[in-house]
Amino acid sequence: xxxxxxxxxxxxxxxxxxxxxxxxxxxxxxxxxxxxxxxxxxxxxxxxxxxxxxxxxxxxxxxxxxxxxxxxxxxxxxxxxxxxxxxxxxxxxxxxxxxxxxxxxxxxxxxxxxxxxxxxxxxxxxxxxxxxxxxxxxxxxxxxxxxxxxxxxxxxxxxxxxxxxxxxxxxxxxxxxxxxxxxxxxxxxxxxxxxxxxxxxxxxxxxxxxxxxxxxxxxxxxxxxxxxxxxxxxxxxxxxxxxxxxxxxxxxxxxxxxxxxxxxxxxxxxxxxxxxxxxxxxxxxxxxxxxxxxxxxxxxxxxxxxxxxxxxxxxxxxxxxxxxxxxxxxxxxxxxxxxxxxxxxxxxxxxxxxxxxx
Numbered sequence: 065x066x067x068x069x070x071x072x073x074x075x076x077x078x079x080x081x082x083x084x085x086x087x088x089x090x091x092x093x094x095x096x097x098x099x100x101x102x103x104x105x106x107x108x109x110x111x112x113x114x115x116x117x118x119x120x121x122x123x124x125x126x127x128x129x130x131x132x133x134x135x136x137x138x139x140x141x142x143x144x145x146x147x148x149x150x151x152x153x154x155x156x157x158x159x160x161x162x163x164x165x166x167x168x169x170x171x172x173x174x175x176x177x178x179x180x181x182x183x184x185x186x187x188x189x190x191x192x193x194x195x196x197x198x199x200x201x202x203x204x205x206x207x208x209x210x211x212x213x214x215x216x217x218x219x220x221x222x223x224x225x226x227x228x229x230x231x232x233x234x235x236x237x238x239x240x241x242x243x244x245x246x247x248x249x250x251x252x253x254x255x256x257x258x259x260x261x262x263x264x265x266x267x268x269x270x271x272x273x274x275x276x277x278x279x280x281x282x283x284x285x286x287x288x289x290x291x292x293x294x295x296x297x298x299x300x301x302x303x304x305x306x307x308x309x310x311x312x313x314x315x316x317x318x319x320x321x322x323x324x325x326x327x328x329x330x331x332x333x334x335x336x337x338x339x340x341x342x343x344x345x346x347x348x349x350x351x352x353x354x355x356x357x358x359x360x361x362x363x364x365x366x367x368x369x370x371x372x373x374x375x376x377x378x379x380x381x382x383x384x385x386x387x388x389x390x391x392x393x394x395x396x397x398x399x400x401x402x403x404x405x406x407x408x409x410x411x412x413x414x415x416x417x418x419x420x421x422x
Contacts, residue, residue: 120153120346122334124180125163133306133368134182134330135159137238137361144353153346173335174231182238182330186267192230193223194407198416201399202273203392205327208239210420215329217419233339235332236354239362241304241369243326246313248299251321252384254394263289263301268403270302273325276398277391286311293317304328306365309372314381321384323391 124142128134135157142155163169169181170191189197198204205211214220215237224234251257258278264270266283274281282298292298293316300317301308302325308314332354339347377383398404399413409415 120178120342122153122155122178122180123158123163124155125158125161125169126182127159127161127166129160132310133361133364134238134240136364137357140360141353141357144356145349148349148353149346153349170232173333173338176335176337176341178334178338180235180332180334182332184240184328184330186269188227188232188234188331188333191227191232193226195409195412196223197269198399198404198408198412200267200269200326200328202276202325202395203388204416205420206388208327211327211329213422214416214419219415219419227333228336231336232333233336235334235351236358237329237331238358239365240328240330241306241365242324243302243304243328244308245302245321245323245325246300246308246317246381247319247321248293248296248317250319250382250384251300251386253386254391260299261297263292263298270326272401272403273395273398276395276401289313290316304365304369305372305376306368309375314376314379318380319382319384320376321386323386324388325391325395 122145124138126134126138138157138159142157145153145155163179163181164172166181166183166187169179170183172179173181183191184200185196186200189195189200199211199214205214227234245251245262247260247262249260251260254277257274260279262274262279262281263284263286264274264281271281271283284292284298286303289298289301290311290313293301293313300319301313303311308320314320334350339350342350373383
C-alpha cells in the first residue's frame with residue numbers, strides 16, 4: 065500500500081511541474097502555437113493592409129469655390145471613385161481651402177496622410193522637380209494640344225518620378241485656363257507693357273516673365289487687387305478669364321489683352337507613401353477616375369472662359385487680340401536668363417520644343 069501511495073505522489077508532482085513549466089523554452093503547448101500564429105498573421109496584415117483591400121477614406125482639398133469648374137469636376141471624381149470601388153474607397157471634398165493651405169497639405173501628404181491636393185508646375189518645381197517650372201514659362205505653348213503632348217511625354221514622366229522620390233505622387237493634370245492680362249489703359253503690343261505695374265502671384269517665373277517685357281511686376285494677394293486698381297497703385301493683373309470676371313475686375317479695368325501668355329494647368333498629387341499603401345486596383349481606380357473627371361473639368365473650364373469673355377464684352381470691356389508671335393519673340397530672352405540657367409537642365413527649352421514638334 066505504501067509503495068502504491070509513493071508512486072501516486074510522484075506522478076502527481078510530475079503533472080504539477082509540467083503545468084508550471086508549460087510556457088518555458090522547449091515546452092510549447094498547442095495553445096501557444098495557435099497564439100503565435102495569430103500574432104504573426106496580425107503583424108503581416110498590419111504591414112500590408114492594401115493587399116487585403118482595406119477600406120480607404122480620402123480627403124481632397126483645393127482652393128476653388130463651390131460651383132466652379134474644378135469643384136464640379138471634383139464632385140464627379142468623388143462619384144467615380146466610390147462607384148468603381150464599390151464603396152471600398154470613400155471621398156470627402158474640401159473646397160475653398162477648408163482643409164488648409166497648400167504647404168500644410170503637402171506636408172501631410174508626405175507624412176503619409178490620405179490627402180490629395182493640387183499644385184501648379186511652378187509650385188512642384190520647388191518640391192524636387194525644378195525643370196517642371198519651364199512649362200509655366202511665357203508663351204511656351206501656342207495651344208492646349210502642345211501642352212498635352214508634353215504632359216504625355218517620357219520627359220514629364222521623368223519629372224513626376226523626381227517628385228515621387230521626394231514623397232509626392234502625381235495622379236493626373238487638368239487644364240485651369242489660359243492666363244490673360246487686364247489693364248486700366250490699352251495694351252496692343254509688347255511695347256505697350258513697358259513701365260506698366262502688373263500684379264502677379266509671388267513666383268519668379270511670372271515676375272521675370274513680365275520683367276522681360278519691360279513691365280514692373282508686383283507680387284500681391286489677389287484680395288488686394290480690386291482696391292489697388294481703383295487707387296492706381298497697379299495698372300493691371302493677369303489670370304484666367306473666369307477668375308478675372310468672378311473678381312469683377314472689369315469694373316475698374318476696362319482693357320483686356322488676350323495674350324494667353326501661360327497655358328495654366330494644375331496637377332493633382334497625393335503622398336507616395338499613401339499611394340503605395342493602396343492595392344493595385346485601388347491605385348488604378350484613383351488615377352483612371354481622376355483622368356475621367358479631368359475631361360469634364362477641361363470642358364467646363366473652356367465653357368467658363370467663353371462665357372466670361374462674352375460677359376466682359378457686354379459690360380464694355382475693350383478686347384485686343386495681339387500678335388502672339390511678336391510677344392513670343394519679345395520674351396524669348398526669358399529662357400536665357402542666368403536665374404533659370406542655374407536651376408534648369410542644359411538645353412531644356414530646346415528639349416520641350418522637340419517634344420512639341422515630334
